[in-house]
Every structure is written in structure tokens, then in C-alpha cells.
Amino acid sequence: MKYFMRKIVFFIVTIWIAITLNFILPRLMPGNPAQAMMSKFAQQGAITPSQEHALALMLGMPTGSLWTQYWQYLLHVCEGNFGVSYSFYPVKVITVIAGALPWTLTLVGLVTIIQFVVGTLLGVYAAWHRGRKFDSVATVLFSFTSAFPYFWIALLFIYLFGYILNWFPISGGYSGSLSPALNWSFVGSALYHSILPALTIFITGIGGSLLSMRNNMINTLGEDYILLGRAEGLSETVISIRYAARNALLPIVTNFAMTLGMVVGGSLLMETVFAYPGMGYLLSTALSNQDYPLLQALFLFITVSVLLANFAADIVYGFLDPRVRRGGAR
Amino acid sequence: MLEVKDLRVNYKTQHGRPVTAVRGVSFTVPDHSFVGLVGESGCGKSTLGFAISRLLNVKRNEVSGYVQLNGKELLTMSDRELRKLRWSKIAIVLQGGMNAFNPVLKIKQQFMDVMRAHGKFRVQDMVERIGYLLEQVKLDREVMEAYPHELSGGMKQRVAIALSLVLEPELIILDEPTTALDVVVQRAIVDMLQDLQRRMKFSVLFISHDLGLVLEVAQRVMVMYAGDIIEDESADVLLKGGNHPYTKALLNCYGDPQSEEVRLVGIPGAPPDLSQPVVGCAFAPRCADAFAPCTLHQPPRVKTETGSICCHLYTEMKGGSKIGN
Numbered sequence: 001m002k003y004f005m006r007k008i009v010f011f012i013v014t015i016w017i018a019i020t021l022n023f024i025l026p027r028l029m030p031g032n033p034a035q036a037m038m039s040k041f042a043q044q045g046a047i048t049p050s051q052e053h054a055l056a057l058m059l060g061m062p063t064g065s066l067w068t069q070y071w072q073y074l075l076h077v078c079e080g081n082f083g084v085s086y087s088f089y090p091v092k093v094i095t096v097i098a099g100a101l102p103w104t105l106t107l108v109g110l111v112t113i114i115q116f117v118v119g120t121l122l123g124v125y126a127a128w129h130r131g132r133k134f135d136s137v138a139t140v141l142f143s144f145t146s147a148f149p150y151f152w153i154a155l156l157f158i159y160l161f162g163y164i165l166n167w168f169p170i171s172g173g174y175s176g177s178l179s180p181a182l183n184w185s186f187v188g189s190a191l192y193h194s195i196l197p198a199l200t201i202f203i204t205g206i207g208g209s210l211l212s213m214r215n216n217m218i219n220t221l222g223e224d225y226i227l228l229g230r231a232e233g234l235s236e237t238v239i240s241i242r243y244a245a246r247n248a249l250l251p252i253v254t255n256f257a258m259t260l261g262m263v264v265g266g267s268l269l270m271e272t273v274f275a276y277p278g279m280g281y282l283l284s285t286a287l288s289n290q291d292y293p294l295l296q297a298l299f300l301f302i303t304v305s306v307l308l309a310n311f312a313a314d315i316v317y318g319f320l321d322p323r324v325r326r327g328g329a330r
Numbered sequence: 331m332l333e334v335k336d337l338r339v340n341y342k343t344q345h346g347r348p349v350t351a352v353r354g355v356s357f358t359v360p361d362h363s364f365v366g367l368v369g370e371s372g373c374g375k376s377t378l379g380f381a382i383s384r385l386l387n388v389k390r391n392e393v394s395g396y397v398q399l400n401g402k403e404l405l406t407m408s409d410r411e412l413r414k415l416r417w418s419k420i421a422i423v424l425q426g427g428m429n430a431f432n433p434v435l436k437i438k439q440q441f442m443d444v445m446r447a448h449g450k451f452r453v454q455d456m457v458e459r460i461g462y463l464l465e466q467v468k469l470d471r472e473v474m475e476a477y478p479h480e481l482s483g484g485m486k487q488r489v490a491i492a493l494s495l496v497l498e499p500e501l502i503i504l505d506e507p508t509t510a511l512d513v514v515v516q517r518a519i520v521d522m523l524q525d526l527q528r529r530m531k532f533s534v535l536f537i538s539h540d541l542g543l544v545l546e547v548a549q550r551v552m553v554m555y556a557g558d559i560i561e562d563e564s565a566d567v568l569l570k571g572g573n574h575p576y577t578k579a580l581l582n583c584y585g586d587p588q589s590e591e592v593r594l595v596g597i598p599g600a601p602p603d604l605s606q607p608v609v610g611c612a613f614a615p616r617c618a619d620a621f622a623p624c625t626l627h628q629p630p631r632v633k634t635e636t637g638s639i640c641c642h643l644y645t646e647m648k649g650g651s652k653i654g655n
Contacts, residue, residue: 131389223429224424224425224429224430225429225430225431225432225433227385227424228422228424228430228431229432229443230385230416231383231385231416231417231420231421231422232416232417232421232443232444232447233412233413233414233415233416233417233418233444233447233448234443234444234447235413235447238443238447242432242435242443243432246432246434247432247433247434250434320434321433321434322433322434322436322477322479323433323477323479
């Protein structure tokens with residue numbers, strides 16, 4: 001219990017630090033968004049002080065001392081109020097994010113999980129039958145696929161399956177003739193559009209999961225308790241899963257949690273290449289439009305989700321590995 | 331009773347000739363006996379132990395010969411039959427230090443895994459049995475609720491011994507069971523083992539590099555050199571000094587704590603390269619008593635009153651029996 005309490009306290013403190021940093025960083029940068037915008041307008045003609053004031057009000061420029069700004073910011077974060085997006089003006093930042101998050105979470109999240117589960121299981125199989133046909137083929141093949149740059153695979157797939165064969169749409173999250181709603185034609189269209197992005201993420205990601213599980217498991221298979229398990233006459237299933245894979249999985253859980261945390265940031269490359277309406281696409285839009293409120297909120301979302309994933313990993317790890325739980329020596 | 335005949339183990343190497351780690355070894359371990367197997371590092375004693383229990387990697391080793399437990403041939407037995415026989419007839423105890431137990435399972439669960447692999451047991455009965463065995467190795471029953479990392483090295487070794495007893499095997503092979511422990515704990519564990527062996531009536535094959543320790547507990551000791559057993563003798567005879575020059579040299583490595591001046595003697599030279607065929611007696615190049623036939627002919631096994639020996643000093647080559655003098 002002490003372990004879990006410590007982790008919870010640690011988690012809350014890091015979240016607070018992340019939020020505070022997110023508040024301080026933009027304020028450390030020289031200039032502010034209003035000035036940036038004004039210099040743009042200034043090229044077209046002189047700007048009067050009243051126009052400048054109006055612009056500041058429109059963008060919601062903060063007023064007051066740093067402390068009052070900080071408290072206000074904390075309060076707003078708790079309310080989910082991140083201000084108004086510049087690039088989608090006057091839509092609120094939170095609404096913009098709410099529109100993009102589900103796309104990323106379902107597609108990138110699901111594919112990441114499936115890719116991890118399938119890759120890990122295949123890794124267990126390859127390690128258990130190491131040196132046999134499947135292992136030899138898989139090790140070479142997946143070293144190859146995991147070395148591909150993602151954008152290259154994505155472009156290749158778009159060209160091959162989208163352009164030449166015309167099997168799948170080449171961009172977007174759903175057909176342009178539909179509007180988001182929970183009905184069959186929309187869900188069907190969304191699924192259809194998600195196949196190519198999903199495939200490309202899956203193909204480039206699975207190699208890593210497979211190889212790291214395989215290598216870990218081969219290490220574990222050399223341990224004395226595996227030998228003892230054999231001598232005890234335990235069944236192959238018990239030895240391979242309960243003794244070998246169970247222990248080989250431990251270091252991988254942390255890795256996987258980190259990857260899951262990054263999901264919320266979206267797959268920047270994938271969403272850019274496929275113009276997929278998720279968080280990554282939003283991030284690149286916000287960047288190119290100097291949309292400060294949106295950027296700040298996105299950073300906060302990404303940071304918090306990485307922290308959340310790490311926290312989850314710590315908790316899960318505590319259940320999986322008794323050595324961590326009691327903080328004892330080995 | 332365990333009977334080993336002409337057991338040979340080759341390790342395949344990446345390049346070149348295979349290394350012959352065990353070179354045609356024959357011996358028996360009678361029922362209810364405590365037999366020691368002693369030799370220096372790399373002499374093949376652990377390989378021999380693993381070959382008997384068929385735990386060597388089939389891909390990297392060639393094992394030939396006969397290993398029979400109560401007349402049943404182990405080396406050619408089907409995997410299914412072998413799995414049933416494992417632990418219920420032959421159990422092993424590894425050096426208990428670091429990783430002899432699965433780190434994520436409670437001690438209790440590891441006992442239960444073995445029992446479940448060999449039959450149906452009620453949880454209650456299993457817990458009772460585990461508690462009883464832990465008491466037999468002088469540990470608290472509560473140890474069953476612990477994880478391996480919560481136990482000391484000595485405790486782990488005791489648990490490993492308790493675990494080996496769980497299905498009442500006929501033979502327990504202990505591979506360097508006390509090597510990682512300090513002398514005091516070592517002593518306690520060996521005494522406990524001897525006591526258990528007498529009461530529970532199983533046989534022990536105790537593999538160790540520590541001749542002094544083995545002589546104290548074993549009834550019979552086999553001395554191994556370069557993949558072969560060169561002397562197989564009762565502990566009493568060996569305590570008086572042994573017959574084979576190698577055994578004598580080994581015994582010389584221990585100082586007498588009673589004497590005023592302790593003189594420790596090593597054995598000069600190194601064991602032969604086992605990737606090359608050995609001509610003559612393997613120990614001849616290091617032997618102070620070697621004479622002409624030693625480097626030419628492999629010494630045959632000669633029976634003695636209480637055991638056997640492979641040395642030309644005791645064959646017709648040098649006028650026959652010198653034993654007992």
C-alpha cells in the first residue's frame with residue numbers, strides 16, 4: 001500500500017509541475033501573440049492604440065500581476081477553459097480538441113494496443129521456438145520493417161493502394177459528403193478511411209514489440225528457474241507463459257506505457273500524411289498558424305497523458321513485480 | 331537405484347571439434363545412499379548431473395550411453411514419460427543463490443505448480459504439505475507466503491531442498507548446493523541434508539568442488555578428472571588419504587587446522603584440452619608418480635576392496651595391487 005500511496009503523491013506533484021511549466025514557458029518567450037498579429041497587420045497600414053487594445057481583448061490577453069494570472073490559469077485549467085483558438089476563431093480551444101481527440105484515441109490508441117499485443121505474443125512464440133523457421137524469418141523480416149521510415153511506408157501505401165489500385169481513400173477521416181454522426185454510413189466511412197493509416201502504423205510498430213519481447217524472453221529462458229521448471233516436469237505452457245514470458249514482460253510494460261502516453265499527441269507523421277483529423281494534425285495546424293492557446297492546451301494534454309500513462313505503468317508494475325512493491329532489496 | 335553406464339557428453343562448438351565433457355562414465359548410486367561427486371571446475375561434474383536428468387540442451391549436446399533408474403532407461407524415454415518421472419523420481423537442487431526461483435511467484439505458488447503438474451491435490455492439502463516440508467528444513471511455515479527476493483541465500487537454499495522433497499523422489503541431485511553460502515550456513519545445511527536423507531530414505535548425488543565438505547557427509551565419493559571418474563571410493567578410505575595421485579593431491583590442498591604450520595599445496599599444471607582425444611591417463615602430465623605406460627595407455631578401471639580406481643600404479647603395469655599399503 002505504501003508503494004501505491006507514494007506513487008499517487010508523486011503523480012499529483014508532477015502534474016502540478018507540468019501545469020506550472022506550461023504556464024511559465026510561453027511567458028518567458030519574447031513578445032506575445034497580439035504583438036505578432038499586430039506586426040502582420042502593421043504591414044498593411046498603421047495601427048491605432050485603440051485597435052491594439054481591441055485586438056488584445058479579442059484574443060483574451062491576460063491582465064494583472066503574474067500571481068493573479070497564475071491563479072486564474074490554474075482555475076481555468078481545472079474548468080477546462082483554455083481560451084479561444086486563433087486558427088478556428090471564435091471556437092473554444094477545448095471544443096477544437098474535443099473534436100480531434102476521439103479520432104486519435106480510437107485509431108492510434110487501438111492500433112498501438114493491437115500492435116503491442118500481437119507483436120509481444122509473436123515474440124514469445126519466436127523466442128520459445130528460437131532458431132526454428134518462424135523465428136529466423138520473423139527476426140529478419142521485422143528488423144527490416146521496423147527500420148523503414150514511417151512516412152515512406154505511408155506514402156508508398158497511399159500511392160499503391162490509394163492511387164494505383166484505388167482500393168482505399170488517400171486522405172481524411174471520413175467521406176466529405178457526410179457529417180459526423182453515430183450512424184452506419186458514417187461509422188462505415190470512418191472505418192474505411194482508417195484502414196490505410198492503421199495498417200501503416202501497425203506494420204512499422206509491430207517489429208519493435210516483437211523483437212524486444214523475443215530478445216527479453218531469450219534472456220529469461222537462460223535463467224535457472226526455467227531450468228528448474230523443466231526439471232520439475234512442468235508443462236511447456238506453464239514454463240513458457242508463467243515462468244518465462246511473465247518475467248520477460250516486466251521491462252516491456254514500462255516501454256508500452258510510454259508509447260500509450262504518446263498516443264494522445266497523435267501520430268504527427270501519420271495524421272499529416274493522411275490529413276487525418278486527429279491531435280497530430282491539429283498540432284501541425286496550430287503550429288503553422290501560431291495558435292498559442294491551442295498549442296499550449298495541446299502541450300498540456302500531451303504532457304498529462306504521458307504522466308498518466310507512466311502512473312498507470314507504475315501501478316501495473318507494482319502488481320506484476322513483487323520486488324518493486326515492497327521496495328525491498330533483491 | 332541409479333545406474334550409469336558409459337555415459338558420454340559432447341558439447342558442439344561453433345567452430346572445430348566438439349568438446350568431450352564427459353568421457354564414458356560408469357557408476358551406480360544404490361538406494362538410500364549419499365554419494366558425493368567431486369572435481370575441479372570444468373571437469374564435467376555438473377554436465378554429468380544434468381545429463382543424468384536429461385536437462386542438457388539437445389541441440390548443443392550429444393549424449394550417449396545408458397542412464398537407468400530402477401531399470402528404466404532415461405535417455406531414450408519419451409518426453410511425456412520423462413515429464414511424469416521428473417521430480418516424482420529424480421529431483422534436483424541448484425545453487426540457490428540468485429535465480430533458482432521465479433521472482434514473481436510466491437514460494438507457495440512454486441510448490442503448488444510442481445504438485446499440480448504431477449497430480450490433483452486439494453489446496454488445503456498442498457498448503458499442509460508445504461508447511462510440513464518447510465518445517466523439515468527448519469524454516470517457519472510463513473515462508474511459503476514470501477517472495478524469493480525476501481529470503482536470504484541460506485533460506486533460499488533450504489527452500490530449494492524442501493521443494494525437491496515435495497513429491498518424495500528416490501534420488502536428489504544437488505549441484506553445488508552450498509557454494510554461494512558462508513561456511514557456517516553451509517555446515518548447517520549439509521547437516522540438515524544428511525539428517526533428512528537418513529530419515530526420509532532417498533538417495534543423494536551431491537556434486538561439489540569441495541572435497542572436504544563432501545567427505546564429511548557422503549558415504550561414498552567419486553572423484554572426477556577431465557570428464558572421467560578416476561576414483562570411486564568409500565569416504566572412510568579417502569579420509570585416510572585415498573589411492574589415486576590426483577585424490578591425494580586434492581586432499582593435500584586442505585591444511586590441517588590442528589598443526590602449527592599450515593602448508594597449502596596446489597596441483598601444478600592445468601587439465602587437458604578436451605576437444606582433443608586424450609591419450610593415456612589424463613592426469614599423467616601433472617602427476618608426480620607418472621611412469622612410462624601412463625602417457626601411452628588409458629588406465630583400466632581396477633576394483634579395490636571398497637571401490638574402484640583408474641591408475642597404472644594399481645595395474646599389472648607396476649606389479650599389481652599396491653592398495654591397502
